[in-house]
Amino acid sequence: MDKEAAQYFVKLHIIAGQMNTERMNNTDTFYTLTGKSGEIFNSDKDNQIKLKLYGGKKKVKIIQGDIVASNGLLHILDRAMDKMAPTFESNTKQTIMTMLQPRYSKFRSLLEETNVGHALDEDGAGGPYTIFVPSNEALNNMKDGTLDYLLSPEGSRKLLELVRYHIVPLTQLEVASLIVIPHIRSLANQIIQFNTTNNGQILANDVAMEETEVIAKNGRIYTLTGVLIPPSIVPILPHRCDESKREMRLGTCVSCSLVYWSKCPANSEPTVSVMAS
Template structure:
């Protein structure tokens, strides 16, 4: 039986600033849940219908199948809230319900500092760690109320099911996803393996992974269903079911019903993208008595670390301006991050001048104009002025139409809610220039 975790009172303040606004917990998490001890029955029970999951909703087959087996449940008012983000604790609870993997490591004392003994998902979080699915953040934190990005969720399933890629992971990913460059280094190997195992489900565009966006409840149902198919615990959806159009690699010759027996290393801290298979690490795969650290670099890094992966010009500018350490700090921060294309749209001479030592302070003022104190996800942004670290406000505009398009001054948010350990990043398509800066007066 999994023991309960211990609480450090000093973690309460840190947790309060790292979590996003939480919605009311669904029925399945209203009290500490008990991990199931038997496999999900392949025979569906009574049909479960949710008022907000229409007959033609893309994920309905996944949601219904798992709800019939009590792996996921809805809310007391009869809704499922398919678009609601899944928190890390909730995903751990789903994993505990869905799988019965053997313990491969022991949670080191004193456990996760931000999970009290009486926390509703304490045992499920510990189980998800000890069976190899999930890991913590630096400093023995789990951040249970933090939404889980898609890359993390897919990585958790691949690690927990001991999947390995057949081929060069980076090449595999480029063949499937048009946004493969956004996949964090820690997730390259496991996402490649999960892709080949037909676990990944992308809606509405099968070639768009959106690895840094938060996982929704509908997406969680789809991933879990496909993982159970991989284990042979559930039957693949029939070919005439519309949802199969979003299963990556569904039409490939990869079997969905043969479970893997290959162990892989967790690749923690590794940025290698060329190893096709790896051997099991001695501390996680062949003993249930080994004590393993709760921390891992396989989870998203700080804002600056993520910028080095996906916003290379911004990363270079932050370093030049002396702001890298700021965005490595505790925060939390909200960063409106110009893409490399946004910086490239500036006159080449202007960008080169900004990166010169004599214009360092001007560059720092411009970059601080992109940073807001506190963590604000797209759902928390409001119309109107928002104060930045440059002491000048930006103007937030929200189009209530399709996809709630967000604009910051004249720039559009092209990818919201890129989760970091110390805040959140929203990618934008233009560089924001404070009104008190004249780029034509830069030092030459």
Template sequence: MKRKLFLSWAVAFMVLPGLYVSARAQSQNSSAPTATNTTTEATSMSKPSHTVTGKDLAITGARSASHTTLFRAMRVSGLTEQASEKGPYTVFAPTNEAFDKLPAGTMDELMKPAAKAKLVKLLAYHVVKGKYTADQLQDGQKLKTVTGGTLTVGKQGDTLTITDGAGNTATVDPGDAEATNGFVYSIDSVLMPTAGAK
């Protein structure tokens, strides 16, 4: 899966009341194939990537071509300035393709000034307090979002998913990026807060 800076903007999104990394594409070793190299490459490709940015969420944000919609939503919602606040937080960041799956006109409506509160609520629903590595996320685990909602982790083999309160499931890119104030994972669908979420 491409995770070329996939978290970089998700990163900025990791800080609401403290919420909302940037994963650089990892170069593959192209040395001549040998039995040893083949084994090593196969092993490394099966393990989730982990990138440490050394920067806070604000600095590592705004660089991912895969998260431009999220970046725009962050700016409109006024949450970008909060991306440098202390965490830690774990963010499940929808890609541009994830936002494209929403019904036509949904994002246009959410970007209007009158819908700012709804947009903030939607973005914050993707943020969980604490740092969770892929190894720490377990099948059936319940995660509380900063809005008070609940996300459920699904883990079957190498496949990691997150299900929102309405039963919608997003596939999680198992690679993560670590900023100084949190982790970010890229997801292929937008998670929707239920009516009871704050």
């Protein structure tokens, strides 16, 4: 096992935050520092908590839990977790842009569209980088018309702002750092907030991370289940003011003798002719 594989294996045994056995008894899912999740079994006949990584084959048993340390809690297991391969492999010989193809091709195309991708494809100024990358599915799930608008000439400024919001320059953030720092400033000069759920899932602006700390030649990649939206471009879709709208309104009641002298609201159009009785 090489160094990177060993580090990944260790992270499969770490949960962000302090998840004690009481909390484990009240939930059925936990998240490791890699972003991978697992199942908690707390209703077995022996009354011992067991854990299993999703996609793994075996359960591990907590034989001693809630050992307090200066920086967290320890749970002693009866065996190691299953060795799992990362969904997105690190590669210190490839640049960020190269690694995003083809699985994260949609966000890669947005990087190319805004010319931000040039910096991420070389060891240029501003590097190294930390980049938060939405999956293709996350981009597909954006509100209807949003991507089309962002890719239009009218939406190009907002697209650039959105893309830059996913990048942190001049740093390679380790996943352990995301647990202790509340926020960081992005390339768009706007803040990304970090927090951790009670069962260890790490969030950026309340968007869940799928795979954490994927190492590239010129930075680190974190993949997301959603899209980070900078406050400066909200609402993304413009409010239209060039649409015609028609509605029927009940007019003011007047005496029949005055009907020809009564007035409708400005710019009204008659629907029927008024006939004298």
